[in-house]
Amino acid sequence: MRVLAITRASLTRVARDRTSLFFLLVLPVVVIVIIGATVRGFSTFTVGVESTGTDAAGRALVSALERSPGLKVVPFATTPALTTALARGEVAAGVVVPAHLAAAERSGRPVVVTVYAERVNSVQQAAATAVASVIVGRGALVQAARFASDHSPAGYDAALATARGLDAVLPRVAVRTVRADTVSSTLPEGFSYSAPTELVLFVFLSALAGGATIVETRRLGLYERMLAGPVRARHVVLGEGLTYLVIALVQSVLIVTIGSVAFGVSWGDPLAAGALVVVWSLVGVGAGLLAGTVFRTPEQATSIGPTVGIAFAMLGGCMWPLSIVSTAMRDVGHVTPHAWAVDAWTILLSRHGTIASIAGQLGVLLAFAAALLALSTWRLARRLH
Amino acid sequence: MAGNALLECVGLVRRFGERAAVSDVSFSIAPGEVYGLLGPNGAGKTTTIKMVCGLIDADGGEVRVDGRAVGSDLAVKELIGYVPQDIALYPDLTAEENLRFIGRLYRLSGAELSARVAEVLAVCDLVERARDRVDSFSGGMKRRLNIGAGLLHHPRLLVLDEPTVGVDPQSRHAILEHVAAMGETGMAVLYTTHYMDEAERVCDRVGIIDHGRLIAEGSRRELVERLGERDRIDISATGDLVGFAARCRALPGVDSVATTKESLQIIAGAGREMLPRLLEAGAGVDVSINAIDVTEPDLEAVFLHLTGTALRD
Numbered sequence: 001m002r003v004l005a006i007t008r009a010s011l012t013r014v015a016r017d018r019t020s021l022f023f024l025l026v027l028p029v030v031v032i033v034i035i036g037a038t039v040r041g042f043s044t045f046t047v048g049v050e051s052t053g054t055d056a057a058g059r060a061l062v063s064a065l066e067r068s069p070g071l072k073v074v075p076f077a078t079t080p081a082l083t084t085a086l087a088r089g090e091v092a093a094g095v096v097v098p099a100h101l102a103a104a105e106r107s108g109r110p111v112v113v114t115v116y117a118e119r120v121n122s123v124q125q126a127a128a129t130a131v132a133s134v135i136v137g138r139g140a141l142v143q144a145a146r147f148a149s150d151h152s153p154a155g156y157d158a159a160l161a162t163a164r165g166l167d168a169v170l171p172r173v174a175v176r177t178v179r180a181d182t183v184s185s186t187l188p189e190g191f192s193y194s195a196p197t198e199l200v201l202f203v204f205l206s207a208l209a210g211g212a213t214i215v216e217t218r219r220l221g222l223y224e225r226m227l228a229g230p231v232r233a234r235h236v237v238l239g240e241g242l243t244y245l246v247i248a249l250v251q252s253v254l255i256v257t258i259g260s261v262a263f264g265v266s267w268g269d270p271l272a273a274g275a276l277v278v279v280w281s282l283v284g285v286g287a288g289l290l291a292g293t294v295f296r297t298p299e300q301a302t303s304i305g306p307t308v309g310i311a312f313a314m315l316g317g318c319m320w321p322l323s324i325v326s327t328a329m330r331d332v333g334h335v336t337p338h339a340w341a342v343d344a345w346t347i348l349l350s351r352h353g354t355i356a357s358i359a360g361q362l363g364v365l366l367a368f369a370a371a372l373l374a375l376s377t378w379r380l381a382r383r384l385h
Numbered sequence: 386m387a388g389n390a391l392l393e394c395v396g397l398v399r400r401f402g403e404r405a406a407v408s409d410v411s412f413s414i415a416p417g418e419v420y421g422l423l424g425p426n427g428a429g430k431t432t433t434i435k436m437v438c439g440l441i442d443a444d445g446g447e448v449r450v451d452g453r454a455v456g457s458d459l460a461v462k463e464l465i466g467y468v469p470q471d472i473a474l475y476p477d478l479t480a481e482e483n484l485r486f487i488g489r490l491y492r493l494s495g496a497e498l499s500a501r502v503a504e505v506l507a508v509c510d511l512v513e514r515a516r517d518r519v520d521s522f523s524g525g526m527k528r529r530l531n532i533g534a535g536l537l538h539h540p541r542l543l544v545l546d547e548p549t550v551g552v553d554p555q556s557r558h559a560i561l562e563h564v565a566a567m568g569e570t571g572m573a574v575l576y577t578t579h580y581m582d583e584a585e586r587v588c589d590r591v592g593i594i595d596h597g598r599l600i601a602e603g604s605r606r607e608l609v610e611r612l613g614e615r616d617r618i619d620i621s622a623t624g625d626l627v628g629f630a631a632r633c634r635a636l637p638g639v640d641s642v643a644t645t646k647e648s649l650q651i652i653a654g655a656g657r658e659m660l661p662r663l664l665e666a667g668a669g670v671d672v673s674i675n676a677i678d679v680t681e682p683d684l685e686a687v688f689l690h691l692t693g694t695a696l697r698d
Contacts, residue, residue, distance in 0.1 A: 008489075013480060228439065230463045
């Protein structure tokens with residue numbers, strides 16, 4: 001009852017503080033949206049097309065480009081305008097359709113469809129490849145029509161129409177991309193990256209900043225008042241720890257729910273994800289309690305705490321994947337609990353891991369939590385006396 | 386006194402490093418008695434009551450409440466109501482929420498908790514403001530609620546650590562009235578203060594503490610009687626007060642002289658007859674005497690007599 005009384009009072013204070021609520025509940029969602037939108041993958045390439053004055057065959061090619069699911073076509077009036085847009089990054093590739101495409105096809109002359117893309121730019125090369133596959137498809141139809149008109153009484157136009165019709169109805173060699181069960185060392189892109197990493201970041205960050213509440217309560221003399229009554233130091237530690245745990249779990253559930261419902265994030269095996277959320281919350285509890293004993297003033301806790309939290313998040317792979325940093329920095333990153341939590345989320349989201357797959361990471365995080373809780377309990381009990 | 390004492394402190398010692406904050410302090414308080422621990426800031430009052438409340442361990446001696454040692458026994462702590470010197474309340478909770486919180490710590494719940502909260506709000510004259518946040522209260526209201534929180538569980542021993550510091554005269558008067566009334570209900574009250582007039586007004590007995598030692602104890606009358614036929618002479622003056630004090634000390638019949646910023650406080654026998662010699666002593670130094678007041682001895686005079694310094698120093 002005494003433990004719950006302390007938790008209840010602390011939670012009431014948090015619920016009454018609009019600034020705390022903003023940082024606990026609103027800011028994480030905002031950051032998830034921003035980062036998710038920033039690091040999302042390229043599912044569609046925007047392609048600039050200059051087809052001024054082209055004929056029916058040219059229009060058919062443009063139409064084929066427009067129908068291609070991976071391309072979004074933006075028309076340009078001139079080739080310089082197209083190349084300028086490409087240089088500015090407004091389009092991923094540029095296509096110039098020749099003016100007399102139909103005549104060239106019919107005559108059997110070589111036809112050049114110019115595709116602009118930077119060789120060393122992987123995104124532009126990928127867009128050019130997608131464009132090339134559409135042009136090659138058009139070329140196959142023309143070759144089939146020419147072959148048919150050369151070996152039958154049918155004319156080229158009729159043969160081309162037949163080829164087009166057959167293309168629409170005949171079974172074709174299809175390419176099916178299957179998601180491989182890879183051992184990716186990074187989280188998926190987009191919201192599947194931002195949601196779990198922001199959960200890791202914000203639960204820890206909020207706990208550190210929340211240390212200000214303990215510092216303030218200590219300075220107000222409330223702990224002294226409690227301990228003058230029938231309350232032991234362990235009741236205070238448990239009561240405040242339970243407060244942090246409730247806050248961390250509420251924050252986690254909010255991020256998981258919004259990630260799933262609004263942004264389609266798949267959190268992997270529910271049991272493993274749940275265990276990871278609880279263990280990470282315990283790490284946050286330990287960090288928050290420790291902050292409450294280390295800092296002397298609430299201002300120190302609210303200014304230094306988030307700075308430490310963000311630094312740990314950077315080192316631990318919450319801001320960018322650790323796979324892109326040097327081995328030495330990756331090793332340094334694993335001094336923080338964040339790196340282990342991000343590793344665990346990576347296994348769950350990118351490798352379809354189970355609770356057994358992340359047992360090692362959970363073990364390390366539990367060790368972090370135990371060490372932080374033990375240290376903070378010892379310090380808080382000492383501070384209270 | 387020890388026979389029916391509710392609080393017994395025997396030979397209390399507490400050191401902070403090499404410094405002895407409290408040395409061999411012993412006193413007891415009977416049910417219904419208001420006991421004042423009077424001394425200047427840093428005398429050891431707060432350290433003593435922290436040992437009484439089990440907030441810090443004594444390096445020596447023992448504290449017993451109702452015959453049981455104060456320590457790890459939570460049941461003993463339930464007998465004590467502690468009112469700290471600072472306002473130990475959540476500023477962002479309402480008065481009622483604060484009281485409910487403290488009541489739950491003392492395992493009060495349900496109708497009993499509600500009744501106690503209502504009772505304390507009435508005693509503190511805060512019924513109208515029960516649902517207002519504490520940070521919207523005046524200093525006096527916060528002080529009253531701070532005291533009320535210590536009364537919530539009907540303690541048998543109430544420990545108040547300088548409850549009137551920073552309080553306006555009206556609230557101070559109300560607080561002192563409450564403290565006096567608590568003694569009348571049978572509650573034992575330990576009241577620390579460095580205001581002599583408060584100790585004189587509300588305390589049945591007073592212990593004078595200085596430099597961690599209890600140097601005298603008794604009722605006001607008993608303490609004043611220690612001075613015998615002596616008077617207190619207050620001389621308001623400017624100039625070389627140190628030189629003036631030295632000359633006064635050398636006069637026969639002067640027991641002690643304390644200087645403040647603009648006055649001398651002198652304990653001497655036959656004060657009125659002493660005045661010409663004091664004026665003569667003042668004439669020998671560069672000092673301008675503005676006023677002289679000869680009064681009957683009070684607790685401050687006792688303190689001056691015992692320690693050689695004024696209580697305010």
